[in-house]
Amino acid sequence: MPGLNDVFGALADPTRRELMGSLAREPALTASRLAGELPMTRQAVAKHLGALARAGLVEAHREGRETRYTLTPAPLSDAMAWMTAVGGQWDERLARLAQRALSASGSAPTGSAPGPPRR
Numbered sequence: 291m292p293g294l295n296d297v298f299g300a301l302a303d304p305t306r307r308e309l310m311g312s313l314a315r316e317p318a319l320t321a322s323r324l325a326g327e328l329p330m331t332r333q334a335v336a337k338h339l340g341a342l343a344r345a346g347l348v349e350a351h352r353e354g355r356e357t358r359y360t361l362t363p364a365p366l367s368d369a370m371a372w373m374t375a376v377g378g379q380w381d382e383r384l385a386r387l388a389q390r391a392l393s394a395s396g397s398a399p400t401g402s403a404p405g406p407p408r409r
Contacts, residue, residue: 292346294372297365300345305330306338310361313348318358 300306305328312324321339325332339359342348346365350357 292344292365294369296345297347297369300341300347301369303338303341306342309335309338309342310347313359313361317360318351320356320358324359 301310308328309324312327313319321336322332324339325335328335339348339350343350343359346362348359349362350359
């Protein structure tokens, strides 16, 4: 089963992200149809789709002589949950750091960031 490293590795490539976007807009596309939207061959698109499939982000379905690709949401949900958890930890740390900085300077929080100096 693919893990978060596989998901993030697959999404690191801009072509793969573009393929994901195309499949989100119009599910069940073929590699040939996807290649028509990009400046690359069907074979190159098929290799990118293979990387996305290994990461669990797309599934291939045979329909006669064609293979259609659809998104699989579970790996993205797992990645988003991880980012939310890590982001929440950073939010807490940055809030504590801001509070310490304000306490050290003797300033009271105003709720907004200081603006540029007025002339």
